[in-house]
Amino acid sequence: MSSSCDPQHAPAGDVGTAIMMIDSRLRRVHSGEAATDSEQQEMVDQFAESLGPEGAQELLDGACTLIFMFMKWLRTTHEQVDKDVIEYVVPTLVASMRMMPRSCPPEVIPTMAGLVIAAGTGLSPNLWRQQYGDWTEAEMTPLEATAFLLAEHINRIADDPDFATRLITEALSSADAD
Template sequence: MMIDSRLKAIYDDNTEPDPEEQEMVAQFAASLGPEGIDALLDGTCTLIYMYMKWLRTMCEEHDKDVIEYVVPTHVATMRMMPKTFSPEVIPTMTGLIIAAGTGLSPNLWRAQYGPWTDAEMTPLEATAVLLAERINRIADDTDFATRLITDALSRSDQNRR
C-alpha cells in the first residue's frame, strides 16, 4: 500500500508531500510495534526481491544482465536524491538490489550486517518505489508493479487452499 501510494504521488505530479498521508503512515508505523516493524521491513525486502526477479526475467529475455541494466541508473538516481539517500546508505541499497538481482534473499543478505538503522528506513522504501516505477515505465503501465504484487499474493492465497 505504501509503495502504491508513493507511486500515485509521483504520477500525479504532486511535488508536495500530503500531510494527511504522512500522518497516516506515521500512525500506522507507530501502531505496529517492534514485531510489526520487522514484518514491514521483511515485506519491503520481499517487494525488492520480487521486483528484481521480474527485472531479471525481462533482462534475460533480451540477453541483458540485470545488474548491468539496473544498478548504474539506480545508483545515479540515488545520488541525485541526497535528502532521501545519504552517501553512506547508497552502498547498502546497491548491495541489496544486487543480492536480489542475483537471486539472493535481501532479508538474509542484510541480516549479516546487523539490524536496520533509522537512517536506512527511508532509503529502503525509496529503493522499492524506484524499482516499482522502473517496472511501470518498462511496462508502460502506471499500475503494473502493484498488479504484479497483488497477482502474486492472490496466487499464493489460492495455493494455500
C-alpha cells in the same frame, strides 16, 4: 549448494502493506500531489508507531520481499533480451538515489545497491543485509525509496503505471489460492 541467504529461509513479511505504501507513493508522485516531505514523514512515522516493533519488522521484511520480487521480474525480462539485470538496473538506481540526498544519504546507497544486487543474483535481500547487523533508522527511508524506484522502473519498462503493483497483487492472490 544452499546459501544462508537463500530466499526459502527468509520471512516474507507484510508484503500487502508494503505494496500498498509503494503504490500510494507512486500514485501521489504521478498525480502531482504536493505533500511536503515533512507531512509525508509525519504520516509514515505515525503509521510505523501504530504497527509496533513486530509489525514494523513485518513491514521491513515485506519491503525486502518486494525488492526480491521486482528484481526477479527484472532479471527474467532482461535475460529474455540477453542483458544482465545488474548492469542495467543498478547504475540507474544508484544515479536516481544520488539525486535524492534528503531521502537517501550517500552513506546508505551502497547498502541499497547491495540489497538490489543480492536480489538480482537470487539471494534474499533481508537475509543478505542481516549478515551485517541490525537495520539502522537511516536505512528505512532509502529501503522504501529502493522499492519505489524499482517499481517505477518496472512500470516504465511495461509502459503501464500500475504494472508493478499488479505484478505483486497477482502473485499474492495466486499464493492465497494455493
